[in-house]
Amino acid sequence: MxxxxxxxxxxxxxxxxxxxxxxxxxxxxxxxxxxxxxxxxxxxxxxxxxxxxxxxxxxxxxxxxxVPKERMMSQLVFVDVPLFDSKKRILAQVQINMHLSEGFQIQRDWDYDGGTIMVLVKWELKPMEEEVQ
Structure with a gap:
């Protein structure tokens, strides 16, 4: 050993x-x-x-x-992901993946009878303005 x-x-x-x-x-x-x-x-x-x-x-x-930073919404995207149309669903998935690769985040989703609406948000950090006295 x-x-x-x-x-x-x-x-x-x-x-x-x-x-x-x-x-x-x-x-x-x-x-x-x-x-x-x-x-x-x-x-x-x-x-x-x-x-x-x-x-x-x-x-x-x-x-x-x-430096304190404030998060600001720079872009907002709504994507419809249909439940029954497979071609449109695949296109929606590609669109969501594209937005995610560009820095978007999934903020929320809503289900409805025909599918789901996905809300994607892109944030940017901005320095907070100091209060002037």
Whole structure:
């Protein structure tokens, strides 16, 4: 039976060497860092080092987490799924699947004698406006 070898250094000691060696902070920022800053909405001067970019990313993540967001309905779709007409039912299923793949969610459905009406809604997040005093 084979036994697992124990590391001579615990994980915390091996990571401390990485933290103490901060040469990466002085290197040029990576393309991924710059792209991520753009997605966070950063419009200031381009960071000169990876450390600066990392600090800006941390700040941007804190700001976006603290901004309350309000959910707004952007689109509403009604789809009739007939019970007895198989061709129309298949077309309705394709239409529903298309809307679901575009980010819609099924909000509600109503049954009636001839089938079901499906209500699909697409939501978007908007930052809530702060109250002006």
């Amino acid at each position: 084979e036994t697992r070898k124990e590391d001579s250094k615990p994980e915390s000691q091996s990571l401390s060497g990485y933290e103490n060696d901060k040469t990466w902070r002085g290197e040029k920022p990576t393309e991924k860092q710059l792209v991520f800053l753009k997605t966070l909405g950063y419009v200031g001067p381009k960071p000169q080092t990876r450390g600066d970019a990392s600090d800006l990313i941390d700040e941007g993540l804190k700001v976006t987490k603290n």
